[in-house]
Amino acid sequence: SPSNLQMGESSMLERANCRAKGGAPGFKVAILGAAGGIGQPLAMLMKMNPLVSVLHLYDVVNSPGVTADISHMDTGAVVSAGFLGQKELEAALTGMDLVVIPAGVPRKPGMTRDDLFNINAGIVRTLCEGIAKCCPNALVNLISNPVNSTVPIAAEVFKKAGIYDPKKLLGVTMLDVVRANTFVAEVLGLDPREVDVPVVGGHAGVTILPLLSQVKPPCSFTPEETEFLTKHIQDGGTEVVQAKAGAGSATLSMAYAAVKFADLCLRGLRGDAGIVACAYVDSKVTELPFFASKVRLGRGGAEEVYQLGPLNEYERIGLEKAKQELATSIQKGVSFIKK
Numbered sequence: 001s002p003s004n005l006q007m008g009e010s011s012m013l014e015r016a017n018c019r020a021k022g023g024a025p026g027f028k029v030a031i032l033g034a035a036g037g038i039g040q041p042l043a044m045l046m047k048m049n050p051l052v053s054v055l056h057l058y059d060v061v062n063s064p065g066v067t068a069d070i071s072h073m074d075t076g077a078v079v080s081a082g083f084l085g086q087k088e089l090e091a092a093l094t095g096m097d098l099v100v101i102p103a104g105v106p107r108k109p110g111m112t113r114d115d116l117f118n119i120n121a122g123i124v125r126t127l128c129e130g131i132a133k134c135c136p137n138a139l140v141n142l143i144s145n146p147v148n149s150t151v152p153i154a155a156e157v158f159k160k161a162g163i164y165d166p167k168k169l170l171g172v173t174m175l176d177v178v179r180a181n182t183f184v185a186e187v188l189g190l191d192p193r194e195v196d197v198p199v200v201g202g203h204a205g206v207t208i209l210p211l212l213s214q215v216k217p218p219c220s221f222t223p224e225e226t227e228f229l230t231k232h233i234q235d236g237g238t239e240v241v242q243a244k245a246g247a248g249s250a251t252l253s254m255a256y257a258a259v260k261f262a263d264l265c266l267r268g269l270r271g272d273a274g275i276v277a278c279a280y281v282d283s284k285v286t287e288l289p290f291f292a293s294k295v296r297l298g299r300g301g302a303e304e305v306y307q308l309g310p311l312n313e314y315e316r317i318g319l320e321k322a323k324q325e326l327a328t329s330i331q332k333g334v335s336f337i338k339k
């Protein structure tokens with residue numbers, strides 16, 4: 001019966017809470033937009049993450065179904081009642097350590113990420129108002145596009161609420177790194193797991209700036225290879241949008257990248273040393289207020305934002321182009337809240 005289900009659920013939740021309190025590495029994670037193309041595989045992969053003790057799945061449609069399905073997986077994380085619609089947003093967010101946001105519309109062929117602004121800006125604002133109210137200390141992993149503008153929107157919402165901690169707001173650019181590692185490994189004939197490519201700037205077109213001069217293991221590329229790889233990495237999202245031909249954008253590789261990034265955030269929260277990843281954050285690395293670069297993740301979030309390191313001529317030209325577009329996208333996000 002429903003009441004038995006509820007009792008079972010609450011005692012399971014108590015046990016999960018006990019595990020977390022007893023020093024076991026258990027964090028409470030909410031996914032907002034959990035029934036979507038990214039949200040569903042992301043929820044599945046988070047349910048498999050041993051650092052997660054409680055998983056809240058929120059969406060404006062179908063979250064009870066996704067929750068019921070995922071809750072049958074015999075892994076440690078407890079998935080409690082599906083959180084459906086605005087009236088359940090606060091319950092979904094209360095007590096969370098990490099909030100991952102893949103809510104919003106994806107691109108169709110012919111669109112830029114900025115074309116999503118009109119719909120997604122309002123969605124991100126509402127969700128971030130909920131975070132400010134219910135879990136102001138949570139780490140936020142923002143996936144909704146256009147990331148270059150939605151992160152500044154989130155920051156302005158948090159500033160307005162008086163709870164902005166720049167270290168806790170992270171725009172997710174891990175998919176660019178995942179793509180860069182894959183494409184560079186193909187060219188070098190290496191296993192992608194051995195390759196590490198820093199990708200800086202932002203998350204759209206020319207703002208995606210792979211630093212091929214800093215690839216690990218150390219290697220060199222011909223000018224043709226550099227041009228090919230840079231374009232392939234910058235256009236990776238568009239290539240998927242075109243291949244899906246109207247059915248959306250990257251979802252599975254994004255869910256993989258989001259979980260890879262969320263896992264690093266949770267390891268940082270746990271206090272592991274030396275956790276470094278690229279993310280789009282509040283930054284003093286350039287004159288722009290937000291910029292993606294390597295950050296060190298710790299108990300407080302992005303505790304250190306690293307400088308870009310030496311760039312070659314090709315990358316210096318790319319950086320100037322990236323900054324121009326980024327400045328416009330950041331301003332657009334800021335004025336959406338300030339207007």
Ligand code: NAD
Nearest residue numbers: 033035036037038060102103104105106143144145175254
């Ligand atoms: P989708 O349409 O399949 O799923 C989006 C989900 O968000 C849907 O389930 C929808 O109901 C939900 N949603 C809509 N409004 C909401 C609200 N107010 N509150 C909560 N949930 C709401 O789209 P998708 O393919 O999962 O993509 C989601 C977003 O992620 C898009 O904006 C896309 O551009 C972006 N994206 C970003 C990256 C990145 O690298 N940062 C990569 C891929 C996609």
Ligand code: LMR
Nearest residue numbers: 107145236237238249250
């Ligand atoms: C991506 O890089 O795959 C996402 O930003 C989705 C998109 O619209 O390209």
